[in-house]
Amino acid sequence: MNADTHALQETLAKAREEVAKVIIGQEHVFKMCLIAIFTRQHALIEGVPGLGKTLLVRTLAKVLGCDFSRIQFTPDLMPADITGTHMFNMSKNVFSLVRGPVFTTFCLADEINRAPAKTQSALLQAMQEREVSIDRKTYPLDKNFTVFATQNPIEFEGTYPLPEAQKDRFMLKIIMEPPLKEEELMLAKRMVEDHAPEKTLSEDSVKMVASPENLTELAKCLNDIVIKEELINYAVDIVRKTRSHKAVLVGSSPRGTQGLLLASRANAAMEDRDFVTPDDIKATAVPVLAHRLVLRPEFELEGLTVDEVIERILQDVTVPR
Known part of the structure; x- marks a missing residue:
C-alpha cells in the first residue's frame, strides 16, 4: 500500500469517526456519502422528514473543510434561484452577477422532489459538467462540487417524480431508515441529559480532518x-x-x-x-x-x-x- 492510498484511508477513517459524534447510527448512510464525495459524484438520499439528512450533509462539510449551501426546493422555486442571475448595480451603472447557492462545494438540494421538473433540471449542467450557464456565459464550479439531494418517499403529497435523466446523474441512491431502538434511546437520553439539543447535535462539535486543497488529491488516490x-x-x-x-x-x-x-x-x-x-x-x-x-x-x-x-x-x- 503506497503512502497516498494510506492517507486516503486514514482520512476516511477520521471522517467517519467525527461524523459519528453527531449522527447516531446510520453508518451505512454516511459511508455511502463519503463514497460519493471521494469519487466526486452525487448522491440522492431518500427518507421521511426528521431523520437527520440535512444535519448529516452539513456535518460532512464541516469535517472535510468545505463550503456548504442549502436549497429548499418548493413548487414556486425558479431555476434562477438556484444558479443566480445578473442584476443592475446602480452605483456602478453595470449589470453584476449575483451568484446562486449552487456556487459552493457541497450543495444540499433539500426535498428536491417538491419542485417541478423545470426547476430540478437547473442542476443537470452543474452536476454533469461542474459549470453553470447564466445569460449565455459559462461559469466554473468548484472541482469538488457535490450535490446531495434529499427526497421524501414519492407517496407523500405534493411531490414530483424525478426525471429519469436526472436520476441517472446521481451515482448513488441512499435509503435512510429510522434508527434502531437502541440508537433512538441514545438520542433521547443525550437530549434529556444535556438540555441543549441544538448544541449536542451541532456540526460545530466536530473537527476538520481534511481541507479543500487536499480533498482533490485524496480523491485521485482511488486510481491506486x-x-x-x-x-x-x-x-x-x-x-x-x-x-x-x-x-x-x-x-x-x-x-x-x-x-x-x-x-x-x-x-x-x-x-x-x-x-x-x-x-x-x-x-x-x-x-x-x-x-x-x-x-x-x-x-x-x-x-x-x-x-x-x-x-x-x-x-x-x-x-x-
Missing part, C-alpha cells in the same frame, strides 16, 4: 486501488443483465457501470484495502443501480421490488474466482 480485469467484466455483466432481466422494463445505462466501478473502489478504501473484491461490487450494487431501473408494471403489482431484482441478478451472474 487495484481492480482486476475479471472484476471489471463482472461489473459489466451485472449491469448488462439489468437490461435483459424479465422483470425490468428499463435497465441501467453505461453510466451505471462506471458508477459501480467507482463505488467499489471507494468501498475497498473504506474497508482498508488497496484492491477490489467481488464483495465490494455486491455491497455497492443496490445503491448504484436501484434508482436506474424501471420494473415492468405486472411485476410491481406482484410486490417485486427493485432491490430484490438486483439481488437475483447478483445471484445469477457468475462471480469470478
Whole structure:
C-alpha cells in the first residue's frame, strides 16, 4: 500500500469517526456519502422528514473543510434561484452577477422532489459538467462540487417524480431508515441529559480532518486501488443483465457501470484495502443501480421490488474466482 492510498484511508477513517459524534447510527448512510464525495459524484438520499439528512450533509462539510449551501426546493422555486442571475448595480451603472447557492462545494438540494421538473433540471449542467450557464456565459464550479439531494418517499403529497435523466446523474441512491431502538434511546437520553439539543447535535462539535486543497488529491488516490480485469467484466455483466432481466422494463445505462466501478473502489478504501473484491461490487450494487431501473408494471403489482431484482441478478451472474 503506497503512502497516498494510506492517507486516503486514514482520512476516511477520521471522517467517519467525527461524523459519528453527531449522527447516531446510520453508518451505512454516511459511508455511502463519503463514497460519493471521494469519487466526486452525487448522491440522492431518500427518507421521511426528521431523520437527520440535512444535519448529516452539513456535518460532512464541516469535517472535510468545505463550503456548504442549502436549497429548499418548493413548487414556486425558479431555476434562477438556484444558479443566480445578473442584476443592475446602480452605483456602478453595470449589470453584476449575483451568484446562486449552487456556487459552493457541497450543495444540499433539500426535498428536491417538491419542485417541478423545470426547476430540478437547473442542476443537470452543474452536476454533469461542474459549470453553470447564466445569460449565455459559462461559469466554473468548484472541482469538488457535490450535490446531495434529499427526497421524501414519492407517496407523500405534493411531490414530483424525478426525471429519469436526472436520476441517472446521481451515482448513488441512499435509503435512510429510522434508527434502531437502541440508537433512538441514545438520542433521547443525550437530549434529556444535556438540555441543549441544538448544541449536542451541532456540526460545530466536530473537527476538520481534511481541507479543500487536499480533498482533490485524496480523491485521485482511488486510481491506486487495484481492480482486476475479471472484476471489471463482472461489473459489466451485472449491469448488462439489468437490461435483459424479465422483470425490468428499463435497465441501467453505461453510466451505471462506471458508477459501480467507482463505488467499489471507494468501498475497498473504506474497508482498508488497496484492491477490489467481488464483495465490494455486491455491497455497492443496490445503491448504484436501484434508482436506474424501471420494473415492468405486472411485476410491481406482484410486490417485486427493485432491490430484490438486483439481488437475483447478483445471484445469477457468475462471480469470478
